[in-house]
Amino acid sequence: MSWHSGTQIVQFEMWGEGVGTARPVTVVQDTASYIALYSHPRTRIVTRGLENRGALELRDRIDLYMAALDPHVGEFRDAVSSGKNILTITRPDSWHSVWLFWSSEWEFENWYVNFQSPLRRLRHGVAYHDFVLDIVAQPDMSWSWKDMDEFNELAARGFFTDDQKTRIRHEADKMAATIDNRGTPFSDGWEDWRPDFAWPMPRLPNNWSVIA
Numbered sequence: 001m002s003w004h005s006g007t008q009i010v011q012f013e014m015w016g017e018g019v020g021t022a023r024p025v026t027v028v029q030d031t032a033s034y035i036a037l038y039s040h041p042r043t044r045i046v047t048r049g050l051e052n053r054g055a056l057e058l059r060d061r062i063d064l065y066m067a068a069l070d071p072h073v074g075e076f077r078d079a080v081s082s083g084k085n086i087l088t089i090t091r092p093d094s095w096h097s098v099w100l101f102w103s104s105e106w107e108f109e110n111w112y113v114n115f116q117s118p119l120r121r122l123r124h125g126v127a128y129h130d131f132v133l134d135i136v137a138q139p140d141m142s143w144s145w146k147d148m149d150e151f152n153e154l155a156a157r158g159f160f161t162d163d164q165k166t167r168i169r170h171e172a173d174k175m176a177a178t179i180d181n182r183g184t185p186f187s188d189g190w191e192d193w194r195p196d197f198a199w200p201m202p203r204l205p206n207n208w209s210v211i212a
Contacts, residue, residue, distance in 0.1 A: 003027040008202040010125030018071025021047040024202035038195050039086040041104050048074035062153045093118045095171040108191045111137035113175045115168050131168050143179050
């Protein structure tokens with residue numbers, strides 16, 4: 001199953017057995033090599049993620065993350081995405097996704113490597129489990145880890161299987177080297193990409209919560 005450019009689908013970030021965030025996105029390209037998805041600024045989403053999580057102590061944040069593994073914990077709320085233009089590029093069976101962020105005026109701001117489970121295709125979208133750890137890379141390709149403290153604490157609490165920990169750490173080392181060596185997709189000119197400005201703002205379908 002693949003989608004044509006301009007198709008609106010739902011990008012599901014799963015947490016435990018349930019949905020953490022459901023975000024409507026527009027398909028940019030869907031090929032055998034990767035799927036690229038565009039998230040418009042100020043898109044209406046639904047989420048049960050933590051608000052202002054940075055204001056909490058690490059132990060308190062992790063307590064809430066662990067509790068939220070139960071899909072019945074935490075109510076969904078309507079929210080609006082940031083004012084950023086965001087493109088995500090994900091290869092089949094990959095344990096990461098590469099994100100690009102631009103300002104509302106299309107000034108390129110940074111790359112972002114999100115470590116996650118391989119993408120699962122659904123009838124109306126795609127789903128992945130977020131693994132917390134990230135890399136933020138600046139336009140000059142200098143980079144830093146993000147949320148390493150949360151990843152380590154979750155690992156210590158048994159959140160990840162041994163296989164997941166091995167795969168995530170291997171993927172993290174690989175992507176750090178890819179950034180240092182200016183490998184794909186960091187050397188492919190995606191910073192200059194622009195959407196078809198005729199694409200409408202995507203909206204969540206009424207049956208967005210049906211994961212199938």
